Amino acid sequence: MNAIAMKISADEMEPLFDVLPDVVFFVKDAAGRYTHANLTLVRRLGLKQRSDVIGKDVTELFPGTMGGSYAAQDKRVLAGEIIENQLEVHIFANRAPGWCLTCKRPLRSRGRILGVIGISRDLGLPDGKHPTYDRLKRVFAYMHENYAEGVRVQALAELAQLSIAQLERHFRRVFQLTPQQVLTKLRIEAAMRLLHTDDSVASIGMACGFVDQSAFARQFKATVGMTPRAYRTLARADAERGDA
Numbered sequence: 001m002n003a004i005a006m007k008i009s010a011d012e013m014e015p016l017f018d019v020l021p022d023v024v025f026f027v028k029d030a031a032g033r034y035t036h037a038n039l040t041l042v043r044r045l046g047l048k049q050r051s052d053v054i055g056k057d058v059t060e061l062f063p064g065t066m067g068g069s070y071a072a073q074d075k076r077v078l079a080g081e082i083i084e085n086q087l088e089v090h091i092f093a094n095r096a097p098g099w100c101l102t103c104k105r106p107l108r109s110r111g112r113i114l115g116v117i118g119i120s121r122d123l124g125l126p127d128g129k130h131p132t133y134d135r136l137k138r139v140f141a142y143m144h145e146n147y148a149e150g151v152r153v154q155a156l157a158e159l160a161q162l163s164i165a166q167l168e169r170h171f172r173r174v175f176q177l178t179p180q181q182v183l184t185k186l187r188i189e190a191a192m193r194l195l196h197t198d199d200s201v202a203s204i205g206m207a208c209g210f211v212d213q214s215a216f217a218r219q220f221k222a223t224v225g226m227t228p229r230a231y232r233t234l235a236r237a238d239a240e241r242g243d244a
Contacts, residue, residue, distance in 0.1 A: 010036045010117070022122040024090075024100075027107065029115045032057040032074050044092040063234060065226035066091065077104045077116045087181045089188065089224045090120065091234075097192070099123040099185065101176065123176060132170045135160045139167075140175070140182065147186040148209040153179055183209075188223050191216070195232045196239075204228065 010027045017025035017038035024044065027036035037053040045061055047053060058074070059067035077083060083104040091097045104118035127133065139160045143151060156179055157167040171179050187208045194204040205216030205228070220228045 014038060017119070022124070024120040025118075027115060027117045028057075028074060030078060030113070032071055032078075032116075035115065044090075044095060046093045063091075063226070063230075065230040066224075069221060069225040073104065074116050077106055077118075078113055080106055080113065082106070083118075087177065087184060087223060088120070089192075091225070127174045130170070130174045132160070132162070133174055135162070136170060136174050139179075143179075143183055144186060147183060147190065148207060150209075151183055184219065184223065188220060191220060191228065192224070192231065192235075195228055196235055201228045201232075 014025065014036050017023060017040070020038070021040055023038070024041045025036070025038040026034060026041060029035050033055055034053050034057070037050060039050070042048070042050055042053055045053065053061065057067075058070040061067065062070060073083065073086075083102065086102040086104075088100055088102050089097050090100055100120045100122050102118065102120040104116055106113040107115040107117045126137075130136075139156050142159055143156070153164055153167070157164045160167055160170075162170065168178055171177060171182065175182055177185065187210065191204055191208045194207065195201075199207075201216070202213045205213050208216070210216035210219065217227055220226075220231070224231055226234070
């Protein structure tokens with residue numbers, strides 16, 4: 001039997017992704033404007049219907065610095081870059097910050113890049129039934145206690161009694177992340193907590209294991225979509241609204 005080549009359009013994909021509450025699906029044109037968005041994205045933006053998103057770009061839908069960061073990411077994809085499993089914290093107005101893995105690809109037609117297509121899926125719970133879970137749980141506990149120090153992957157592999165390749169493969173299966181992504185997640189989570197205090201940004205970066213303030217700012221912006229200072233401002237504004 002001959003295989004029949006079929007192409008699925010974004011119009012057909014959109015309703016399929018509508019039924020997935022833990023996945024954001026989107027398509028954008030060459031100007032970065034949404035042409036398709038699943039209902040998960042619509043709801044997380046605090047909007048009522050798809051038409052509230054279509055035709056707008058990220059700078060119109062997300063806080064200033066965050067929207068600018070997403071726009072810069074889209075620009076890279078429109079230049080031909082593929083983004084795979086980018087660990088991010090998404091901050092929506094109507095829900096608590098949530099960790100996700102984002103994938104974006106150029107949308108091509110006849111060799112030309114016409115837009116961006118992508119998904120962001122929520123990070124799920126670890127697979128506690130995996131055969132290596134107990135060993136990896138010990139490694140995770142070690143990372144949680146020592147994220148502010150120089151954690152070496154070789155030392156983690158030895159603790160788990162695995163090769164580095166085995167450790168990374170099993171981490172992806174159990175935690176959906178590489179060991180380095182888990183370490184980044186722990187450090188950024190700690191930094192987000194400390195940015196609610198009056199400690200300086202530089203001291204927070206050092207306390208969370210970053211070699212200097214510049215490295216801290218770069219990683220924080222790549223993960224959260226805004227600088228540490230912008231996140232602190234947003235957190236304080238949210239706290240003031242909560243007190244009002």
